[in-house]
Amino acid sequence: AQKVTQAQTEISVVEKEDVTLDCVYETRDTTYYLFWYKQPPSGELVFLIRRNSFDEQNEISGRYSWNFQKSTSSFNFTITASQVVDSAVYFCALSDYSGGGADGLTFGKGTHLIIQP
Amino acid sequence: DTGVSQNPRHKITKRGQNVTFRCDPISEHNRLYWYRQTLGQGPEFLTYFQNEAQLEKSRLLSDRFSAERPKGSFSTLEIQRTEQGDSAMYLCASSSTQGFGNTIYFGEGSWLTVV
Numbered sequence: 232a233q234k235v236t237q238a239q240t241e242i243s244v245v246e247k248e249d250v251t252l253d254c255v256y257e258t259r260d261t262t263y264y265l266f267w268y269k270q271p272p273s274g275e276l277v278f279l280i281r282r283n284s285f286d287e288q289n290e291i292s293g294r295y296s297w298n299f300q301k302s303t304s305s306f307n308f309t310i311t312a313s314q315v316v317d318s319a320v321y322f323c324a325l326s327d328y329s330g331g332g333a334d335g336l337t338f339g340k341g342t343h344l345i346i347q348p
Numbered sequence: 349d350t351g352v353s354q355n356p357r358h359k360i361t362k363r364g365q366n367v368t369f370r371c372d373p374i375s376e377h378n379r380l381y382w383y384r385q386t387l388g389q390g391p392e393f394l395t396y397f398q399n400e401a402q403l404e405k406s407r408l409l410s411d412r413f414s415a416e417r418p419k420g421s422f423s424t425l426e427i428q429r430t431e432q433g434d435s436a437m438y439l440c441a442s443s444s445t446q447g448f449g450n451t452i453y454f455g456e457g458s459w460l461t462v463v
Contacts, residue, residue, distance in 0.1 A: 235390075266451075266452075268454070273456060274437060274456050274457040274459070275455065275456040276391070276439065276441075276454035278451055278452075278453055278454075281451050322390050322391075326452075335381055335393030335396055335404075335452075336383075336391070336393065336452060337393075338390030338391050338392075339390055340389055341388075341389075341390050
């Protein structure tokens with residue numbers, strides 16, 4: 232069975248600080264996808280990134296960066312120079328290699344990120 | 349560019365009533381998913397369709413829940429004889445099997461409160 236653990240329930244930082252959200256996953260599949268989604272108060276889940284299990288290169292997109300380490304089954308997300316608009320709940324998710332077919336996505340419980348001005 | 353659209357966005361109903369939610373996926377997407385999310389939890393998979401065929405149902409989907417996608421486009425999720433435990437946000441998502449792997453895009457969700 233697949234499992235995603237986001238141990239940090241809530242993180243509060245002051246604007247402009249860097250913050251890292253942790254994600255640890257479990258799967259028996261040798262090929263799989265990992266995702267991060269952002270959920271602002273409006274409720275919509277906003278897709279941020281998809282990473283396949285073959286690709287362990289770190290990825291950077293503006294102030295966002297992701298560190299995938301297969302050896303520790305972790306897929307951590309860092310926001311550099313945080314802004315108030317980054318405040319949201321962030322979910323890490325895991326799927327089989329079809330990208331979400333038979334069992335869809337398995338989500339963690341989310342990390343509520345609060346950026347204080 | 350229209351994303352996944354859900355309505356109604358909010359529904360308050362009395363216990364025992366039936367409710368129906370509608371989802372319009374991204375137009376070229378052939379897969380459609382329903383998820384349920386309760387406060388403080390991540391979304392949980394309920395069911396998914398590929399075109400009009402319902403290919404998978406979670407054990408979370410009791411007999412009171414039924415989902416349809418009659419023409420492979422929009423979908424409806426009906427909950428019969430609602431219970432207070434059904435109070436949650438119901439999220440619809442869609443994806444395409446075109447290309448290599450697929451990313452699932454979510455709508456804004458439909459909040460259900462059963463009183």
